[in-house]
Amino acid sequence: VRFALENIRGQKAFDYKKGFEVFEGYPRPKEKDVTLVSAGTLERVISPGSATAKLMLYLPRENGGGILLSSNALELQIAPPQLASLDPAARQAAVAELLKQFDSDAFSAREAHHAAVRYGAQVVPDLAAALKVKKRPEHSRLWLATAIAEIPGENSIAALKELLAEDNGGLRGVVAYYGPRQKNEQMDKLIISSAQTSGGAVLSYALLGFLVHRNTVPPELL
Numbered sequence: 001v002r003f004a005l006e007n008i009r010g011q012k013a014f015d016y017k018k019g020f021e022v023f024e025g026y027p028r029p030k031e032k033d034v035t036l037v038s039a040g041t042l043e044r045v046i047s048p049g050s051a052t053a054k055l056m057l058y059l060p061r062e063n064g065g066g067i068l069l070s071s072n073a074l075e076l077q078i079a080p081p082q083l084a085s086l087d088p089a090a091r092q093a094a095v096a097e098l099l100k101q102f103d104s105d106a107f108s109a110r111e112a113h114h115a116a117v118r119y120g121a122q123v124v125p126d127l128a129a130a131l132k133v134k135k136r137p138e139h140s141r142l143w144l145a146t147a148i149a150e151i152p153g154e155n156s157i158a159a160l161k162e163l164l165a166e167d168n169g170g171l172r173g174v175v176a177y178y179g180p181r182q183k184n185e186q187m188d189k190l191i192i193s194s195a196q197t198s199g200g201a202v203l204s205y206a207l208l209g210f211l212v213h214r215n216t217v218p219p220e221l222l
Contacts, residue, residue, distance in 0.1 A: 149178035
């Protein structure tokens, strides 16, 4: 399946229309005079994340007609494109689509967070800029912060440092819990300092975060 996907990533993709038939191996609309218009290449139109796919193989027969073989549903993980490989307009569109998913609802934001982590360090500056928009939905900002905390790097640490200075206790809690995943001494000190001064929930999240992600707790927190 991976081989097949790698080799069709540049092929044309079409929006699904209810009632599509497969004729001689190709989808066709019921209206015979309708021309199918491609929505773009597969790697450009499919969203990163979990996907369900079916493989279909059309076998022609000498006496006419054919046999259509269809696989069971296949669970796939679609990797996001390398942003650096996209032209400026395509990169902007990819990031805009990702942020739109963060803003949609809490469940979508969680899925967008998974996609952002797969993008990695290349998308951190975009996530950090989006976090600074305080009118963004709360669930969006929380999952944006979670994604940044799970992507190691100096840009991530700089963004998390700013979040620890915010009045938003929820965001500080996210950094306190997921920040230890950075495995960075500077980040550890920032979390410890914030937990000592904030107390309450932030302190609890910091204790739990170090236990879960590092299997140890700094003595200063204890």
